[in-house]
Amino acid sequence: MSCNKLLDAGSPANQVITPQVYTSDSLARAALIGVYYKMMYSFGPFNGQISRYCGLAADELNRTTSLETDQPFLTNTLTPDNKTIWFIWTNTYSYIYQCNDIIEGLTGANTITPTLRNQLLGEAYFLRALSYFYLVNLFGDVPLALGTDYTKNTSIPRTAATTVYDRMVEDLVSAKNLLTDKLPDLPADRVRANRLAAQALLARIYLFRGQWANAAAEATAVIESRVFQLETDLAQTFRYNSREAILQFMTIMEAYNTAEGGMFVPLNPNGRPAFILSDTLMKKIEPGDARRLWIRTVTVGGNQYNSPYKYKLNTSVPREEYNIVLRLAELYCIRAEALTMLDQLTDALSDLNKIRKRAGLPDLTTITTQSQALAAIEQERRVEFFAEWGHRWFDLKRLPAHTATHPGEKRIDEVMSYCRPLTWTPAAALWPVPRDEIIRNPALTQNDGYN
Structure with a gap:
């Protein structure tokens, strides 16, 4: 299949990339592809772990048998010594380091073909923003490392999440300006980021920040591009050639399709x-x-x-399913929520009803208030995105409680204190900073509620 071309330029080893890489088109391309390769080479943060552990931490996944590594997530009793947390933290920062190296190397690189330089630089900005999005939503304030100087990176204190979000927006605006709507190198497979992927992630980030008009505008740009379509055949939604997929990550191991299918x-x-x-x-x-x-x-x-059973294959050759990172249904949900917050209920419900129509459900016709619309959006997001990239866990943390008794009370405390009354505490909404990282970097501090 044409997806195998992803590795044509080579797959760099996990090592510091030398400046000579950025004097050659083929080597620069290989350096960027190496980030995707690292993300998907094995079970990791962007290859199954976030779907699994956020699903267990939220109110959507359970296990039929006990497993020591999963139990702390299932009971929301994580500790700073948890090795899975450390693995997610360190691997995500390794993706960021590779992106930083590419950004530094390509900035001012005059020997790289200009169109290729823009494409690779835009993808690096996108992947860095994607990495920081998950770090912030898992851990809260995190170190904002933007360079490759090891001595500086290992002494950066935690940066306020709002500042990290500012950088995500800046990176994605840069990506949007550098990339085109064309799918890089692989016209049949959406396995690398383009401008529309940057706009889709930007729409999500604006939504999470409460910047409703910006969220609606970016979502509209993706929807009205007409490049993507909601799959009317739901069995087709998570296949490699899904017309709904905005961005997919391709598993590197030849015998496997997706980590979710394997799990x-x-x-x-x-x-x-x-x-x-x-x-x-x-x-x-x-x-x-x-x-x-x-x-x-x-x-x-x-x-x-x-x-x-979104992904229906455990193994198969050739691959028939890729890991869908961004898809069109989310953009309709983003725009529906943003328009609801802008008091444009008619248009918001129109978007939500497109998702319901695809699911064979009747239109929502009795909703007349903002609170009713938000509850309906939460419901659709819950059913549409279950066991998928931590959507439910993140939604619970950002949405207000339905029956709030205190200002700022979040949906997560309302839901999880009901689901896990013996173990839930508000501090569990953020995962602990790994103890090994605090030992390595004394400038780091721990999240509240963890020793």
């Missing part, structure tokens, strides 16, 4: 899944919702199990 789909088609969807989520799915196609139901030993 959620048993090799035995009649086998009991390791991960199942929570009862609270299942009860929220309306009768007749065609998205049940994204749920695998099997009876084993007289017990019924419902597990994620």
Whole structure:
């Protein structure tokens, strides 16, 4: 398949890239592709881990058997010594380091073909912003490393999340200006970022920041590009040639499709899944919702199990499924929420009803208030994006409580104190900064609630 061209330029080893790389088109291209390669080479933050651990931490995933590494997420009892947390932190910063190296190397690089330089630089800005988005939403304030000087990077204190968000916006605006709508090198496969991917992520970030007009504008630009379409056949949504996919990451290992498929789909088609969807989520799915196609139901030993089935393949050659990072349905949801906050309910409901129509559900016709619309949007996001890139976990942390008794109370405390009354504390909304990182960098401080 043409996706194999992703590695044509070579896959650099995990080492410091020398300045000579940025004197050659082929080597500069290989350096950028090396970031994608590192992200997808094995199970990692952007290859299954965020979907898995955020799903367990939220109210959407459970396990059928106990596993020591998953249990702290399932009970929201993480500690700073947790090795999975450390792995996510260090690997995401390694992606950022590679992006920083590319940005430094390509800035002012006069020997690289200008159009290629712009493309690679734009992709590096995009991938750096994507990395910081997940770090901030998992850990809160994080060090903002923008260079490759090791001595400086290991002594940076935590930077306010608002400042990190400022940098994400700056990076994505740069990416938007440098990239084009053309899909880089691989016209059939959306496995590298282009301008529309930058705008899609920018729309999400504006939404998270409460910048409603900007969020609506960026979402509209992606929607009205007409490059992407909602798949009317829900079975097609998560395939490699999905018309809904804005950006996909391609697994490097030849025998595998996606980490999610490997985790959620048993090799035995009649086998009991390791991960199942929570009862609270299942009860929220309306009768007749065609998205049940994204749920695998099997009876084993007289017990019924419902597990994620968006990706339907555990293994196959050639690949038929890629890891979808951004898709069009999210842009409709983003615009619906932004328009709701701008008191444009009619247009907001029009967007939301497009998602419902695709799911075979009737239009929402009785909503007349902003609070009703926001509740409906939360419902659609919950069902549309379950077990997918931590959407539910992040939504719970940013949305206001439905029955708030204190100013600023968030939905996450309302939901998780009900789901896990014995273990939930408000501090668990942020994961702990890894203790090893604090030892390595004394300028770091710990999140509240962790020793």
